Amino acid sequence: MAPDRAFWIFATLLSHWRRHPLNFATLVIGLAVATALWSGVQALNQQARTSYDRAAQVFGDAGAASIVSAKGTSVAQEHYVALRRAGWKVSPVIEGSVRIGGVSYRLVGVEPLTVPKGSAVAGLATGGDLEAFLKAPGQTLVATETLRELGAAGGSRPVTEGKQALPPLVVTEAVAPGILVMDIGAAQVILGKPQQLTRLIGGQGEMPDEASLVAIGGDALKLEQPEERGDLARLTDSFHLNLTAFGLLAFIVGLFIVHASIGLAFEQRLGTLRTMRAVGVPLRLLMLVLVGEVVLLALLAGAIGMVCGYVIAAALLPDVAASLSGLYGAHVGGHLALQGRWWASGLGMASAGALAASAVSLLKVYRLPILAVAKPLAWREAQHAQLRRQGVLAAMCLVIGAIAFLWGRGLVAGFVVIAGVLLGAALLLPLLLAVVLRLGERRASGALAQWFWADTRLQLSGLSLALMALLLALAANVGVGTMVEGFRKTFTGWLDERLNSELYFDAAGAQEGGEIAEWLGRDPRVTAVLPVWKAETRIGGWPVDVYGTRDHATYRDHFTLLSHTADAWDRVRDGEGALISEQLARRMDIGLGSPLALPTADGVWELPVVGLYPDYGNPKGQVRVNVDHLVRHWADARRTSYSVRVAPSDAGALMTAMQSHFDGKIARIVDQASLKQISTQIFERTFAVTGALNTLTLIVSGIALFASLLTLSDLRLAQLAPVWALGVTRRKLMDLEIGKLLVLAAITAVLAVPLGLVLAWCLVAIVNVQAFGWRLPFHVFPTQWGLIVALALATAFLASIVPVVRLGRTAPQDLLKVFANER
Amino acid sequence: MTLIDRTHRAGGSPQASAPLLRVSDVRKSYATPQGPIPVLKGVDLTLAAGESLALLGESGSGKSTLLHLIGGLDDADSGEIMLDGVRVTGQPDAERAALRRERIGIVFQQFNLVPSLTVAGNIAFQARIAGRFDAAWQEELMERLGLAALRHRYPEQLSGGQQQRVSIGRALAIRPRLLIADEPTGNLDEATGDEVMGLALDLIARTGCGFLMVTHSTRLARRLDRQVTLASGVLAGA
């Protein structure tokens, strides 16, 4: 019987929506949009991580160690054979770079039959193309982007500058951009390194231990741990964290819509709810059914949102949309778990969000007296009370934010600061608007003008939620835009400075390195050959790379320093000072002038810190000293890396010349342009994504504004009818309606700019530093602000159009009816 | 009402057995910022099954308050209200809700229909949640109340008198033990009010429930079995 009762209560509650489809639509749209943006961001994060992994996996499984030559040269093929014979499931990889049409590409040769599961080409073994990959002429696997860049069609065979034709191109989403993957035999021929391997890779737990390695390869081989390689994911972690925060913000903005439309629905149903209680619906059951209704709507709208989230994610990454299917379980292996988790977390967020957004309304119903006798306060008093409450709440949020800022530690404190500031500012907004409007009312002369200001103030309570959402969206736009632009500017600038040599190469060994350097020194085109030798140590248990470089204008004039002593470069040259990375400085809590104790092969080398430099994204600490002093303290330093200064126009020719002259003595060589390209390509994608998300958030707040106006428009009729009856034309009223919204939106937008800057500053100076140990410089981009204000006005204008047109279309007798219905 | 009807209903001799409704020494005051306002100062009342009673009194005398207490919509400060041998006063919400749902039909002055339900849906609502929906009885009620042709309409598409009849239908659909009505014809013109009243009395006679009605019209009051007047917080009258 109780289930029966619940059913009829539920059916009656639902019947409300049938009679108020617009209200229903705004509710569902709000929830769906909130969920869509959240789950879309989640999907994008996942997708991006997958592509970083993809890039890492081509060089070897990102999570696993690999075997490399202990001397930094290549691995002999016989060692591979010996390891296989000993039962270790390792797989050979050769890497090198080739130039095609003046552009460098990273060439990776793999052995598909032994390659570990989960690596880029592992899919081949399960797909049917294995034969085509192996049999002459073979295949070159490339990403869509690479194909576009090569200007080649699938199936064609581009020719390298070394006059070698690649195997026919085949597009696969499993390969990262800028990389060519082929069978190892073909790669060895094209790279001119027969019988040579760069590394041996293996699945987790399939790698030999040190002992077996020594037993087979003597001291020729060593295990390289994954964190020793440059890890793209680490650099992007910060970005994804911010993206997540941004998705959360979009979600909250969406919840504002939900809050407004649920509030309206509950308000409209108060009479029905009272009647239900009066005819004997128990309060507990009623509450239960109401919560059930909210959850059901959340699941429905959430599911729509998840689908939209998928669409958004797919639209934002059109070139990888196909591989997105991996997120939804189309791929093999562990992806099924991900699918369930993604859905569950999305729907969970939707339900939790909807319940949070309807908490106030639910509480109101819980406290609702059956007998309505309490006289409602006049709207002015009610508004004052509400504004006072919000003011107190805003102050509380700001105080919590301030406390977290002053005394908080760690990442969570950073987010508390952001949340406190954003919520506080949003809650404060109606108060500020009310003050501005009252000033306007005081200044206004003429009855109509006075009515305009007073009436705008009357509407404030109904619109304030939407305006708060608009404020948050605009602030997020300014904040995230500032951060992204700042990041882009800093990162590219930093890359420019850091990578200002034209060529970089790793020799197969120290001996070969010296040989090549000498040869280069005789070449009149080359202005400098600069060693970048390296030793490894640990400071306070943290792995630190120590680089040794020569004193040269390349560094003196270009190497970015955050702070330094006046004679920093002289001190470094003389071996009396070290430059350390920002991460190391923050981690060790040391600064300029502090003594740095470097554990070397023969005791501790103590020298002062003379400069700090940015080292964005590096998970390891870094120290730079003079190369002569480096080798003095580390006899075993790796002496194979060099950078070469040469006129940019000669770089390509020199690179080809080096390759043909030294052949196998060069372990890898890459030019500046392609190094930068590889580094920035992956970020460009994320920048595009963030830009689109920014726009979407703005659209959401536009919808919020639109929804509030639409739901209020019935009410508006009652307020406008008397003015119309007194002889103001509908045309004039329409103008005033639009004008009013533009005024409100303009004030909101102007307030959003400083708020957005605060948000950006928090992201850049608190969250990033706490999370990753490096700080982005804070740049401002005033042109962005103008755009934001313009966008806000456009949004407000669009949102006001429909209700205004509705007003214009209302027939006089309907306006009159308003009077008849007046109680 | 015909005499035959009356004797027929009085056949059970209400005085002899326990009355349907017994209100004893009920007191109620409202808390206001200026201090409590005593409204009911010891009200005593009994009503037999099948009996109808008109509650008269000046505006603000506490008629609605008393009706709300009897209907279990509000609780008294002291005193006791028994309906059908079940205590109405001092009960938790769930108990009072069950009482309202299953034994009491309430006709409100403002009708209180559910705007999103049709005429048929409104009439059936209480019966459905009380688990005693009876399609034949529902059909008969709509027929008698002249609502059969309007069954698919929504409240906003009805006139005041039609809405009134819907709310009477809803209250009678559960075959209540007690029907209470607060100025049910207050919003209607005299002719419509009379018509609705006649219909209601007819149907009440068929269900044999007790009927308690607040009214300002002595003319309407005279159509009921008894009349009492609330003044200075106590009842006086026939």
Ligand SMILES: Nc1ncnc2c1ncn2[C@@H]1O[C@H](COP(=O)(O)OP(=O)(O)OP(=O)(O)O)[C@@H](O)[C@H]1O
């Ligand atoms: N919730 C309340 N809070 C304070 N005072 C109340 C409340 N409800 C009713 N009253 C007061 O109690 C008194 C009785 O109210 P009640 O509504 O019962 O009168 P009534 O006899 O039904 O009047 P009417 O004929 O006008 O409907 C009135 O003076 C009223 O002002």
Ligand SMILES: [Mg+2]
């Ligand atoms: Mg009354």
